[in-house]
Amino acid sequence: MSLEKKLQNRFKSNFKVEGKMYYLEASLHEQVQVLVELKDSFSFIFFLDFFVRDLINEKGPKRFEVNYILLSMGEEKRINVAFKVDEGEKLHSLNFLWKPLAWYEREAKEMYGVYFIYSHCKPLLTGMSEKKSMHPMRKDWKNNYEDFNFDIQKKVFDDLHYVRAELSESRFWTQLELSQFYCDTDWKVFVEVEEEKIQRSFVDVGYNHLGIEKIAENGDIVNFGSYIEQLNQNAKFMGSFLWCYSIEELFDIQISDRSKTLRMIFKELGRIHDHICLLRKQLSLVKSIELISHCNEVLITINLIFRSYLKNKNTQNLFVIGGMASDVNSFWVIESLEQIEKIEKNINTITNILNNNTLWMESLTTGEIPVKDAFHWSFSGPTLRASGVNYDIRKSSPYYFYSDVNFEVPLGVKGDNYDRYLVRIREVEESLKIVEQLLDNLPLGKVFANKDLYGLSRLKNKTKVLRELSSNTQRKRVYTSIESSNGELGVSIILNESDNVERVHLRTPSYVLAQSFPELVKGKYYAYALPILMSLNISVPEIDR
Amino acid sequence: MLKTLNKITEYFDSKLCIPYFFGLNLNDLSVQEGIKIPEHDPEECDLLVVVGVVTHKKLPFLMDIYAQMKEPKWVVLLGTDACSGGIYYNSYSIIKDLAEYIPVDYYIPGGISLKKDLSVLLENLKSRKGILGISF
Numbered sequence: 001m002s003l004e005k006k007l008q009n010r011f012k013s014n015f016k017v018e019g020k021m022y023y024l025e026a027s028l029h030e031q032v033q034v035l036v037e038l039k040d041s042f043s044f045i046f047f048l049d050f051f052v053r054d055l056i057n058e059k060g061p062k063r064f065e066v067n068y069i070l071l072s073m074g075e076e077k078r079i080n081v082a083f084k085v086d087e088g089e090k091l092h093s094l095n096f097l098w099k100p101l102a103w104y105e106r107e108a109k110e111m112y113g114v115y116f117i118y119s120h121c122k123p124l125l126t127g128m129s130e131k132k133s134m135h136p137m138r139k140d141w142k143n144n145y146e147d148f149n150f151d152i153q154k155k156v157f158d159d160l161h162y163v164r165a166e167l168s169e170s171r172f173w174t175q176l177e178l179s180q181f182y183c184d185t186d187w188k189v190f191v192e193v194e195e196e197k198i199q200r201s202f203v204d205v206g207y208n209h210l211g212i213e214k215i216a217e218n219g220d221i222v223n224f225g226s227y228i229e230q231l232n233q234n235a236k237f238m239g240s241f242l243w244c245y246s247i248e249e250l251f252d253i254q255i256s257d258r259s260k261t262l263r264m265i266f267k268e269l270g271r272i273h274d275h276i277c278l279l280r281k282q283l284s285l286v287k288s289i290e291l292i293s294h295c296n297e298v299l300i301t302i303n304l305i306f307r308s309y310l311k312n313k314n315t316q317n318l319f320v321i322g323g324m325a326s327d328v329n330s331f332w333v334i335e336s337l338e339q340i341e342k343i344e345k346n347i348n349t350i351t352n353i354l355n356n357n358t359l360w361m362e363s364l365t366t367g368e369i370p371v372k373d374a375f376h377w378s379f380s381g382p383t384l385r386a387s388g389v390n391y392d393i394r395k396s397s398p399y400y401f402y403s404d405v406n407f408e409v410p411l412g413v414k415g416d417n418y419d420r421y422l423v424r425i426r427e428v429e430e431s432l433k434i435v436e437q438l439l440d441n442l443p444l445g446k447v448f449a450n451k452d453l454y455g456l457s458r459l460k461n462k463t464k465v466l467r468e469l470s471s472n473t474q475r476k477r478v479y480t481s482i483e484s485s486n487g488e489l490g491v492s493i494i495l496n497e498s499d500n501v502e503r504v505h506l507r508t509p510s511y512v513l514a515q516s517f518p519e520l521v522k523g524k525y526y527a528y529a530l531p532i533l534m535s536l537n538i539s540v541p542e543i544d545r
Numbered sequence: 546m547l548k549t550l551n552k553i554t555e556y557f558d559s560k561l562c563i564p565y566f567f568g569l570n571l572n573d574l575s576v577q578e579g580i581k582i583p584e585h586d587p588e589e590c591d592l593l594v595v596v597g598v599v600t601h602k603k604l605p606f607l608m609d610i611y612a613q614m615k616e617p618k619w620v621v622l623l624g625t626d627a628c629s630g631g632i633y634y635n636s637y638s639i640i641k642d643l644a645e646y647i648p649v650d651y652y653i654p655g656g657i658s659l660k661k662d663l664s665v666l667l668e669n670l671k672s673r674k675g676i677l678g679i680s681f
Contacts, residue, residue, distance in 0.1 A: 211636040
């Protein structure tokens, strides 16, 4: 029996299928039972996302809706499980099933006032005090600056310095020096050290919390891609790619083959850009100036390709809903093929020196992540693949032309820092292959298939135009995900009856990676903390949002 | 944008000393963009240059740095993001007007490109070596 039929037999009318996604509704008193059952007997092992929604405008009996998104890797299906909660009711904390829920639950309590039993509920992102009930993501919340608490800095230190009296002499707290790679006020990582080994550590985030998801609720459906792109500036084009792709999925809009291939080219170039940026950071720890200059050359050539595409235009966004910002000619294709040869030469020199280099291997031996832990923390992308799990969204559920392109998915064995480096550098080679194949076979035709969509951002009623085009479906919600350079980058969009945005939630890979850091580092030498943190490739705005 | 920068540096002609950049990673900037700015402790600095959005959680750090700087001190907000929030003006967690917390001397609106505008600002500072007493 297939998974769909099994689920239908078990949950009857509460189970629905919309597009690629499964949706399930269950009552609150079954919360733990249903989720454990899904994990154990329906193979939904992998946790993807969690978010809360305010139902005040729908006038139902209950105020909030809590959503869990899970993934079954064998069947390649994603399921959204929803529970309705009223104000004052308490949910069970499911931290024991999936570890990353710890931060998600804290955020839910902070933003909506949804409480969990047995969970540590200190505010995570905003600087608000714990006692006052301020929940900015609620629909009826109004700006009230006076209620923010400004003494956070002292408070954090007070909590941290609590150690048992016997240990207080031998242990000491320090802050990891991240000033080489991050801004002073991006985030803070505190470490407690005893005899040069790390006992406890603590990650403090939220200094750049911008409330993007709230902005999306009030605003514009077309231009939100640029907000997502700001989250990871090294991984170029990923954010706006995701947004355009998911809006087109939601309204069932077809785009031309030419713009599909162009999008894929830029996305793969963005992946190379991010991996090389990370490599440059890691090399600056070892201080090898020659190789850093090779990395810089690669980044410059990628930027050249991008600039020659957008010759005279002032826009930053390459991707527009319905197609691309501008068309290319054959000169551009020849030029960029030459540039890619240059990139290949540079990467060859890098790999010749670094692969199997004993000094380089010694500097990256630590930070092993066993497969079990990688699943438990729901890692994705290169971090998961380095521990030996063969999962890539481009292979398992290919979008656009990824099924027609030849490429391999590199895997690691142990999952240590060196494995992660190898996986990333092999991925760069593979995505160069993909770009070459796409440039050779660039299909003819127009970039914009629909004339109505041209200049959409200048129109007033954008969603009306989009809805008229999608006469086939009346879909109101969607979850789409792409293989970003860092892991699975996903977004769930929910529209209300008049087709305005009701809720947008981003599933960002760094959110999970950052909160796993204390456990990865525990019991290891203090000197290894920074290389491990580097090799996870965390971009801080992705956590803060 | 460049014109206003020149005007400001003229204004500070005789007095200006050492800038402190809040919200910029100077190490990373030298690697990525090739602009080399020497780092200073806030106690040495006179001019506070704020770049990027300031959130409520960030504010205590900004206030700390402002309190540590030596008198007389000036504050410049560089870019639309620092002046009024930029594209995040709708958000609940950002500070729209920093002047409520710190006396601000100059607002420089507009999108900043780090390579052009920062280097112009720095060159203007460089041209008064004798008074500044710093070796760039």
